[in-house]
Each structure stands twice: as structure tokens, then as C-alpha cells.
Amino acid sequence: MMRTELTRLLGISRPIIQGGLAYLAYAELAAAVSNAGGLGQITATTLAGPKELEEEIARVRRLTSRPFGVNFALGHHPIDDLLNEALQARVPVISITGGNPAPYADRIIASGARLMVLVAGVRAAKKAEELGASVVIGVGFEGGGHLGRDDVGTMLLTRRLLDAVNVPVVASGGLADGWQLAAALALGAVGIEMGTRFVATQECIAHERYKQALLEGDINETLVIERSIGRPARVLPSAHVRAILNLEQQEAGVEKLLPYIRGELNVQAVLQGHLEDGFVWAGQVIGLIHDIPTVAQLLQRMEAEAEVACKRLTHLFDEGSPGLASE
Numbered sequence: 001m002m003r004t005e006l007t008r009l010l011g012i013s014r015p016i017i018q019g020g021l022a023y024l025a026y027a028e029l030a031a032a033v034s035n036a037g038g039l040g041q042i043t044a045t046t047l048a049g050p051k052e053l054e055e056e057i058a059r060v061r062r063l064t065s066r067p068f069g070v071n072f073a074l075g076h077h078p079i080d081d082l083l084n085e086a087l088q089a090r091v092p093v094i095s096i097t098g099g100n101p102a103p104y105a106d107r108i109i110a111s112g113a114r115l116m117v118l119v120a121g122v123r124a125a126k127k128a129e130e131l132g133a134s135v136v137i138g139v140g141f142e143g144g145g146h147l148g149r150d151d152v153g154t155m156l157l158t159r160r161l162l163d164a165v166n167v168p169v170v171a172s173g174g175l176a177d178g179w180q181l182a183a184a185l186a187l188g189a190v191g192i193e194m195g196t197r198f199v200a201t202q203e204c205i206a207h208e209r210y211k212q213a214l215l216e217g218d219i220n221e222t223l224v225i226e227r228s229i230g231r232p233a234r235v236l237p238s239a240h241v242r243a244i245l246n247l248e249q250q251e252a253g254v255e256k257l258l259p260y261i262r263g264e265l266n267v268q269a270v271l272q273g274h275l276e277d278g279f280v281w282a283g284q285v286i287g288l289i290h291d292i293p294t295v296a297q298l299l300q301r302m303e304a305e306a307e308v309a310c311k312r313l314t315h316l317f318d319e320g321s322p323g324l325a326s327e
């Protein structure tokens, strides 16, 4: 059990949120994270429709009695029907990313759900606070999937957000272990969100080749596509990704890029393992991923690491202590 403002607000026992994961975050993964003490989430916007969301929510509730969330990415399709479904089902936590949550915030809060908003900068964080969000999640440049446009890393972004807003801040982007969890808490965050690390777990339905590629990759190997059209996103390298980057270098424009960045190429790569012919989201944190544990093993290990990290610092200021050595 770790206690922070986040665990109190959400009714969880470890301050770790599983981020939205397009085509990957269904009931099994969400329930595994919630059962392990974190906050699991279903990703709504890559489901076929409200009926499927209703079924996923019912399945999570069969698999866990703990709190869970539903994640909505804006900017792809209208979310109204899906959101209505989640609110009718009285989902305890809703997270929103990729756009302005203003049209939805009042309804979400009135339903009794906690609203979490993902941001990549101060302006969006202040807006989320104004709208009544319970939590702001700041996603740094290291992260997997879609990023902010400012190229600011997680450590700096977290401190800047804490500077700018009073609402609790969660750190995200480039985080995978308990040492980093302790560091995020030391910065003043109330918890962390992880995306890529949860793809490399037993409960995630990602294709084995995708998981294997996460194990093999290092911190300097991911690439950022879609920057030329104003929506940068971090991916694993592949022949297809290099073709996208070539087109972007030639300033091909959105029309020519669309056939290369369409969702089906992501789904096929993610679920069928056609990595070279498509693209998969992944963060720089792949350099810290060396195994595919169960979610419970991962969260247990992270808590133990965070405890070691915190204890290691206890004697930092003691008179006569030999001083910290590298771990």
C-alpha cells in the first residue's frame, strides 16, 4: 500500500495509472491493473461503438471490484455516444486526451466520475483545472504515442505543471520502474501514468513480435512521425515508418500521408505483428524494459523499488554519512 493524494482521490492502493492504449486496453488489462492496486483503463475510442463499450465495462466489473477508468482520445471520431454510455454505466474515472475537454467536462463531473485530463503544457493544464479536472496528467516528450508539440521532457514538464496549477499532477512519459516512480513523487507529483511498459506485460494482447521489439529496443531508437502535420507521435522504427519520414521530409502534406498513417496499419502491426509494414506506438522507455511480467509482478516490483529508492535517500543529510554511491 502506498498513500498519495492520487490513491485517496481514486480509491486505489498504488499511485500508478495505466494510460489509454489504442486497440490494446480492454477489460483484461484494465482489470489486471486495478486488481494490482493501480488504475486500469479501457480505451473507448478504438472500440467499435457504445455497445462494445458497454460490454467491456461489464467485463471489467466481473473481473474486478476495484475502481477503473475509461479513456477517450479526442480528434478522431465524435465521442458523444461512447461518453454517454460510460456516464450511464457510472464509470468511476474518465480520462480525456488529444483536445479540448470543455464540451464534456461538466457532464463528466456531474455524473460523479473523476475527470483526468492529459496535457503536454501549462496552458492545457490550467484549462483542465478551470474545468474542474480532479487530476492533470503531464505527458513528456519521451512518451509513446501522440505527444505535445513542445518537445519538453517529463522531469521538467512535471515541475513546471506543479508550478502552474493547484490540481494534483501525475507524471507520464518515459516511466517504467519504481526508481522513477519514487523520483516522480520526489518531484511533487502524486503518481505516474505508464503506457509502453504496460504493453510489455502478460495480460496485454499485443502481438508477441511487438512485445519482443519493445524488449530489444533502446532509449535512442524510437522515432517521431506526423510532426509535419502538427501531431507528433513516437513509434518503433520500421521500413514503413522510414517511408513516412521520407514523405514528411519531402513536405508531402496530409493528403499523401493519410494512406500511410491510417489506423488499420496500426491495428495490423499491433495485433498481427506486421511491424515492418505498419507502425506501433512506443516510448523511449523501451530501453528500460527487459521482461514481460504479469501486471501484478510489475506493480509489486515497482513498489519494492520505490521503497528502496526512498530509503536510500533517508541518510542523505546525516552528518558523517559516507555519501550516496551509484546503485
Ligand SMILES: Cc1cc2nc3c(=O)[nH]c(=O)nc-3n(C[C@H](O)[C@H](O)[C@H](O)COP(=O)(O)O)c2cc1C
Residues within 6 Å of the ligand: 018, 019, 020, 021, 022, 023, 024, 043, 071, 072, 073, 096, 097, 118, 139, 142, 143, 144, 145, 146, 172, 173, 174, 175, 193, 194, 195, 196, 197, 199, 280, 281, 282, 283, 284, 285
Ligand atoms: C501503444 C500505445 C497506445 C496509446 N494509445 C493511447 C490512447 O488511445 N489514448 C491515450 O490517451 N493515450 C494513448 N497512448 C499514450 C499513453 O496512454 C501514455 O500517455 C504514454 O504511453 C506515456 O508514455 P510511455 O509510453 O513512455 O509510458 C498510447 C501509448 C502507447 C504506447
